[in-house]
Amino acid sequence: MVRSMFDAIAPRYDLVNRIMTFRLDTRWRRRAVRDLKLAPGSRVLDLASGTGDLCIDLQRAELIPISMDLSFGMLANGRSTAPRAQADILRLPIPDQSVDGVICGFALRNLVDLNTFFVECARVLKPGGRVALLDVGVPHNPLLRFGNNIYFGKIVPKIGALISDGAAYRYLPRSVAYLPERHTLVQMLRDAGFSDATHSQLSGGLTQLMVGTRD
Ligand SMILES: C[S@@+](CC[C@H](N)C(=O)[O-])C[C@H]1O[C@@H](n2cnc3c(N)ncnc32)[C@H](O)[C@@H]1O
Numbered sequence: 001m002v003r004s005m006f007d008a009i010a011p012r013y014d015l016v017n018r019i020m021t022f023r024l025d026t027r028w029r030r031r032a033v034r035d036l037k038l039a040p041g042s043r044v045l046d047l048a049s050g051t052g053d054l055c056i057d058l059q060r061a062e063l064i065p066i067s068m069d070l071s072f073g074m075l076a077n078g079r080s081t082a083p084r085a086q087a088d089i090l091r092l093p094i095p096d097q098s099v100d101g102v103i104c105g106f107a108l109r110n111l112v113d114l115n116t117f118f119v120e121c122a123r124v125l126k127p128g129g130r131v132a133l134l135d136v137g138v139p140h141n142p143l144l145r146f147g148n149n150i151y152f153g154k155i156v157p158k159i160g161a162l163i164s165d166g167a168a169y170r171y172l173p174r175s176v177a178y179l180p181e182r183h184t185l186v187q188m189l190r191d192a193g194f195s196d197a198t199h200s201q202l203s204g205g206l207t208q209l210m211v212g213t214r215d
Helices: 002-021 024-036 053-060 072-076 114-124 142-163 166-178 182-192
Strands: 043-047 064-069 084-086 099-105 125-136 198-202 207-213
Touching: 002 024, 002 072, 002 142, 002 166, 024 053, 024 099, 024 125, 024 207, 043 053, 053 064, 053 099, 064 072, 072 084, 099 114, 114 125, 114 182, 142 166, 182 198, 182 207
Parallel strands: 043 064, 043 099, 064 084, 099 125
Antiparallel strands: 125 207, 198 207
């Protein structure tokens, strides 16, 4: 279901993202890349890369990305020059301890098993390697949360229907509910092998970012 949904929205995915976030998404991705704190030349997996926006930011930061996604449509609409592979990120076709960084943008809430994903991230990272995970969040401030709910619940699906696919953009805001709350997410990451894992809210909590170092 997830794969065919993203295949369907791939051609207009970047455009809808820019419109519905007022381009804030570009700022969030740059922050995630910065927080990897990796030296130039480091090899980084961009998991659930979609059309590869994070790969472009990784390349700008002189890092070496490899893009992986389940949806061939998303990969085919990619604009980065990073090598790309169609793969399920819950079963990475990558040897143990082979990369310096793992980054993942706005995909956690699509995964059927987050624990398996975190353990896979830990498996492929070298000791000392870094992980940065970005996803939509739920603002703590009640007013912002109320506005966010109206915007993502009522307005974004209309924008999506107009430019892309209404059903997909009704699912995407609802899928936030699949994510555990932040303390649970951080604990899961720590248990997977990132004992210094931390959580930050970006833009008042519209988005959340977790980073950690492989033990
Ligand atoms: C909302 S898009 C995010 C794309 C990109 N990371 C970004 O920042 O714009 C979510 C992506 O996750 C991918 N995805 C979902 N489940 C996946 C899985 N199990 N393995 C690989 N990719 C997956 C989808 O195909 C889709 O491209």
